[in-house]
Amino acid sequence: MRRFLKQNSLSIVFLLFFLGALTGQAIAGHADFNEQQARHGDPTMSLSRYVVSSEFGVDVMENWQSEYLQFSLLILGTVWLLQRGSPESKELDQAGRESDEQQKVGRYAQQNSPLWAKVGGIRRTIYENSLLLVMGMIWLGTWFAQSVTGLAQYNSERLDHQMDTVTWLGYLGKPDFWNRTLQNWQSEFLAVGSMAILAVYLRQRGSPNSKPVGSPHSSTGIEG
Amino acid sequence: MGCRVLLAALLVALPLAACGTGDRERDAAAVSEAFHAALERGDGQAACDELSEEAASKVEQQEKKPCEEAILGLELPKGGTAAVRRVDITSAYIGLGEGSADFLDEGPEGWKISATACEPTASSDQPYDCEVEG
Numbered sequence: 001m002r003r004f005l006k007q008n009s010l011s012i013v014f015l016l017f018f019l020g021a022l023t024g025q026a027i028a029g030h031a032d033f034n035e036q037q038a039r040h041g042d043p044t045m046s047l048s049r050y051v052v053s054s055e056f057g058v059d060v061m062e063n064w065q066s067e068y069l070q071f072s073l074l075i076l077g078t079v080w081l082l083q084r085g086s087p088e089s090k091e092l093d094q095a096g097r098e099s100d101e102q103q104k105v106g107r108y109a110q111q112n113s114p115l116w117a118k119v120g121g122i123r124r125t126i127y128e129n130s131l132l133l134v135m136g137m138i139w140l141g142t143w144f145a146q147s148v149t150g151l152a153q154y155n156s157e158r159l160d161h162q163m164d165t166v167t168w169l170g171y172l173g174k175p176d177f178w179n180r181t182l183q184n185w186q187s188e189f190l191a192v193g194s195m196a197i198l199a200v201y202l203r204q205r206g207s208p209n210s211k212p213v214g215s216p217h218s219s220t221g222i223e224g
Numbered sequence: 225m226g227c228r229v230l231l232a233a234l235l236v237a238l239p240l241a242a243c244g245t246g247d248r249e250r251d252a253a254a255v256s257e258a259f260h261a262a263l264e265r266g267d268g269q270a271a272c273d274e275l276s277e278e279a280a281s282k283v284e285q286q287e288k289k290p291c292e293e294a295i296l297g298l299e300l301p302k303g304g305t306a307a308v309r310r311v312d313i314t315s316a317y318i319g320l321g322e323g324s325a326d327f328l329d330e331g332p333e334g335w336k337i338s339a340t341a342c343e344p345t346a347s348s349d350q351p352y353d354c355e356v357e358g
Contacts, residue, residue: 041278042314042331043314043330043331043336044332045314053313054312054313152312152313153313155310155312155315156314156315159310159312159315159316159317160315160327160329161351162339162342162351162352162354162357163348163349163351163352164317164344164348165310165317
């Protein structure tokens, strides 16, 4: 048990951080929602109702979609894009999808390689891209969920002001949808870009996201 | 594993978010119909019971009479059937078959009418013009 916890501590700790932060967001978001309702003389909502409402849903989904977009683009972009001196980048002559031998697929597969890496055809094509496919699907799914919950939240506000509601397609053209989307995207792109550059010159001893402390700034694709 | 759990959570969460909308539309429509039915039979008290606190006190301020008397003197649709129903979170729109519309808010005591006898204005980005508005 102890060994299991130690060997999976990265996933477990982040799962706990996630649940703690999501709970905190639910409590703070609920209090904020009820404060706003009271200011407008509108009725308040219970916490159990709030956590299944589109008010909470849109705040969660807009952040989820941007995180999955960030990782999807990082996975896809680092196949071809390089950053000299960065541990986030491959070595400068390795851009592209690489040879079957480098990727240990087909006849270059090892005995303990995953089955779908050994076989050919559609199964290998899927498996070769499975990380991007799943992350990309979660991105699209959560972005869609943001649009649906955002629409309900937007329409609820319009009804509060005795205005007509808009359709889902109409909402996709509204500034509210794009403001929620882009305010999250810009911060994710900044974080990836700055990480790629800062890791050229700065180090964190022991972290695989950094080069070894003594590595020269010019060495690319080394993890410490 | 993590992804499967996440996908399962999403698949459960999405319909949950949407569930119950039909019931809530029916509840909001019933309040609206009860309000207009009360006006039709001249029951001011029953009509005022369906209004939000803000809307009821607006009626009293406007007419300088208790709500149950004042409401019967206003130009409001008497009787009516809900033809268009729409609920978003704690707000609802009920369009009457006879033409005008009501806006409702959901609170601890259920749906209450916050604006009634509302007519659309020229632009869809402008508020409706309402006879009573809380």
